[in-house]
Amino acid sequence: MKKFIEKIKSCKEVEEAKEILFSVVKKDSNVRKALNFAIDAHKNQYRKSGEPYVVHPILAAAIAGYVTNDERVVIATLLHDVVEDTPVTIEEITKEFGEDVALLVEGVTKIVEIRDINLIPSNSNEKLIKSALTFRKILLASIKDVRVLLIKLCDRVHNMLTLDALPPNKQKRIAEETLVVYAPIAHRLGISFVKNILEDLSFYYIFPKEYEKIDNFMKSHKQEFQIKLNNFIDKVKKFLIKNGFRYNEFQIISRIKHYYSIYLKMQRKGISIEEVLDLLAIRILIKDSLDCYKALGIIHLNFKPLIMRFKDYIAIPKDNGYQTIHTTVFDDSSIFEVQIRTYDMHKTAEYGIAAHWKYKLGTKNINLRWLNNLQYQNENIEEFYELATNDLYSEDITVFSPKGDIFTLPRGAVALDFAYAVHSDIGNRAKEVYINKQKKTLLTELNNGDIVRVVTDREPILRCSWIDAVKTSKAKDQIKQACKQKIKEINSQVAINILSSELGVSFEEVQKWVESNMLSKTIYKVVSDINYFKEIKNRFLSDLRKNRFFLPFISVKKVKLKEQILDNFIIYSSYNINSVEFDYCCNPKMNDEIVAFRKKNSAIIHHKLCKNANRLIQEHEPMLFVKWSNSSLPKYKLLVSLQNKKGALANLLQYLAKLDINVLSIELGHNIESSNICELYIETEINNVKILRKKLESKVKIIELVGSDDAYKR
Numbered sequence: 046m047k048k049f050i051e052k053i054k055s056c057k058e059v060e061e062a063k064e065i066l067f068s069v070v071k072k073d074s075n076v077r078k079a080l081n082f083a084i085d086a087h088k089n090q091y092r093k094s095g096e097p098y099v100v101h102p103i104l105a106a107a108i109a110g111y112v113t114n115d116e117r118v119v120i121a122t123l124l125h126d127v128v129e130d131t132p133v134t135i136e137e138i139t140k141e142f143g144e145d146v147a148l149l150v151e152g153v154t155k156i157v158e159i160r161d162i163n164l165i166p167s168n169s170n171e172k173l174i175k176s177a178l179t180f181r182k183i184l185l186a187s188i189k190d191v192r193v194l195l196i197k198l199c200d201r202v203h204n205m206l207t208l209d210a211l212p213p214n215k216q217k218r219i220a221e222e223t224l225v226v227y228a229p230i231a232h233r234l235g236i237s238f239v240k241n242i243l244e245d246l247s248f249y250y251i252f253p254k255e256y257e258k259i260d261n262f263m264k265s266h267k268q269e270f271q272i273k274l275n276n277f278i279d280k281v282k283k284f285l286i287k288n289g290f291r292y293n294e295f296q297i298i299s300r301i302k303h304y305y306s307i308y309l310k311m312q313r314k315g316i317s318i319e320e321v322l323d324l325l326a327i328r329i330l331i332k333d334s335l336d337c338y339k340a341l342g343i344i345h346l347n348f349k350p351l352i353m354r355f356k357d358y359i360a361i362p363k364d365n366g367y368q369t370i371h372t373t374v375f376d377d378s379s380i381f382e383v384q385i386r387t388y389d390m391h392k393t394a395e396y397g398i399a400a401h402w403k404y405k406l407g408t409k410n411i412n413l414r415w416l417n418n419l420q421y422q423n424e425n426i427e428e429f430y431e432l433a434t435n436d437l438y439s440e441d442i443t444v445f446s447p448k449g450d451i452f453t454l455p456r457g458a459v460a461l462d463f464a465y466a467v468h469s470d471i472g473n474r475a476k477e478v479y480i481n482k483q484k485k486t487l488l489t490e491l492n493n494g495d496i497v498r499v500v501t502d503r504e505p506i507l508r509c510s511w512i513d514a515v516k517t518s519k520a521k522d523q524i525k526q527a528c529k530q531k532i533k534e535i536n537s538q539v540a541i542n543i544l545s546s547e548l549g550v551s552f553e554e555v556q557k558w559v560e561s562n563m564l565s566k567t568i569y570k571v572v573s574d575i576n577y578f579k580e581i582k583n584r585f586l587s588d589l590r591k592n593r594f595f596l597p598f599i600s601v602k603k604v605k606l607k608e609q610i611l612d613n614f615i616i617y618s619s620y621n622i623n624s625v626e627f628d629y630c631c632n633p634k635m636n637d638e639i640v641a642f643r644k645k646n647s648a649i650i651h652h653k654l655c656k657n658a659n660r661l662i663q664e665h666e667p668m669l670f671v672k673w674s675n676s677s678l679p680k681y682k683l684l685v686s687l688q689n690k691k692g693a694l695a696n697l698l699q700y701l702a703k704l705d706i707n708v709l710s711i712e713l714g715h716n717i718e719s720s721n722i723c724e725l726y727i728e729t730e731i732n733n734v735k736i737l738r739k740k741l742e743s744k745v746k747i748i749e750l751v752g753s754d755d756a757y758k759r
Contacts, residue, residue, distance in 0.1 A: 694723065
């Protein structure tokens with residue numbers, strides 16, 4: 046495979062491209078006809094690298110021929126650019142090559158059109174992630190034949206192999222698009238051959254420094270790794286033959302983990318490359334599935350296994366049809382992953398859906414429900430990668446419903462993740478859970494093989510503080526949506542309460558006016574947008590003045606909103622507010638969603654989702670427009686252990702200054718058992734404690750890092 050890809054990458058001439066194509070595809074008349082048609086259609090066209098353009102579709106077709114024996118896919122790949130880039134029409138393709146090939150070519154052409162509409166161009170400074178996700182979502186919804194995706198993946202593999210001909214900004218843009226759009230699709234189609242190539246090439250262009258570190262490590266240890274693998278393979282062969290396997294009944298292949306997979310594991314677990322356990326692996330290929338279990342027994346009886354890393358995907362296949370037994374064993378001082386599968390399973394694992402002859406969506410043979418779930422909405426590319434790795438690339442666990450239904454979840458998933466995996470409504474109404482018949486909390490982490498039963502309430506239960514506790518993107522997204530909707534509903538009520546308080550009229554009068562003026566869908570904005578608040582206030586007073594002719598007994602109050610800054614809050618009100626108080630029932634922290642109730646000249650602050658606040662809102666207590674003042678930076682208490690050497694504290698302070706972190710106070714060895722322990726109070730623009738911890742941990746050992754800006758502490 047590696048030699049094949051190297052040939053593809055270095056090929057620049059038409060004749061050489063034809064040789065590569067026919068090394069994997071039969072030279073029958075249909076393929077020859079399509080090849081000559083493509084050469085003629087693309088004559089006098091050249092790529093930016095200077096080579097004849099037709100080299101690209103020929104080599105993309107060679108990649109297609111390598112992963113599938115479907116002749117029509119190869120022909121359509123040869124022709125995939127002719128409708129877009131030449132005067133040739135779909136009607137001509139239909140006439141010359143039949144309706145099936147024409148539909149595939151039309152499908153690939155349609156992808157280009159969707160891409161042009163939905164994807165931000167490579168010369169733009171805007172974030173790619175959101176448009177790439179929209180592109181992928183529409184792409185998956187619009188493709189009726191999965192072979193179209195297969196052709197596009199082969200096209201993208203060759204584009205990535207020749208990306209060095211483009212300027213750096215376009216290289217990174219196309220690589221990001223590949224990692225966000227195409228690699229996940231290849232993964233879920235089960236085409237690991239294509240997925241691994243796309244990921245590693247994207248990784249090279251997006252994170253070049255990280256790629257170089259891994260590359261240097263792997264190259265410097267190449268000989269050592271190969272010797273270890275060869276010795277281990279020899280031992281395994283001897284044990285298999287000794288226990289009844291014939292030499293020609295099995296095959297053992299060595300494997301070194303690919304670079305992006307290594308990087309993801311390092312990021313996910315916060316470990317160095319030396320700590321990645323499954324860098325070295327072998328695959329044992331056997332004819333019969335029953336013999337896979339016999340081989341597993343031989344491995345476990347002769348090498349000490351790490352039981353926690355055992356997975357049986359033969360008995361319980363993955364959604365994309367992947368079947369293999371995974372185990373990890375010790376051999377002397379080394380650790381090896383061992384994968385055991387049949388030759389047919391190997392073909393499915395490498396080429397996925399391309400190994401099947403039925404490709405239409407909804408075929409019984411192939412499960413493609415996952416296509417609907419690849420809809421992440423994060424706008425930050427780094428956040429997207431973190432989220433995507435949870436669902437697409439993480440180590441999986443398999444759990445069961447009481448009826449025996451199988452659910453695959455990322456390792457670290459909790460019971461509430463399972464509830465959302467069953468159905469969104471089950472997740473929203475889940476109130477308790479039984480794991481292996483034992484009552485547990487909804488945040489209990491699940492293990493391989495757990496049987497999980499969820500008990501639901503009649504009404505949805507809001508859990509806004511649980512977003513970081515769940516693991517899957519579906520659970521996070523559903524919780525976020527539910528909380529967003531609830532806060533919007535609360536804001537609508539709060540808005541009317543604020544207007545009622547400031548205007549001196551009843552809640553019912555304001556509500557009736559809002560409804561009669563068709564403002565019910567936008568009134569929630571009064572709570573957060575001061576200009577909109579002023580506009581609504583003026584409109585109401587204006588309408589009230591107009592009614593004075595008919596209702597002269599109505600007095601129109603002058604309402605002038607004044608900005609008042611108290612502690613960490615900005616209040617807009619016609620009343621003089623001179624203090625801020627807390628009820629200590631909900632403890633809102635800096636930048637939490639908050640509401641304020643007016644009690645004489647005081648503002649009483651609550652968290653927006655506080656039950657006590659909700660009761661007061663329903664009772665139409667007087668309320669105020671309030672928002673956080675961002676004038677003060679987030680503050681943290683930092684407890685660190687310094688190295689016992691001269692200048693350790695000076696080095697730390699210098700590093701904090703470099704990160705633009707202000708030190709408010711510092712105590713060294715005061716009222717603390719060890720003189721190496723240093724307590725600092727700091728403030729910084731970094732308002733995410735996880736990001737701050739990551740930045741500091743590279744320089745110093747952290748004992749404790751907590752935010753000290755709870756709003757009720759002054």
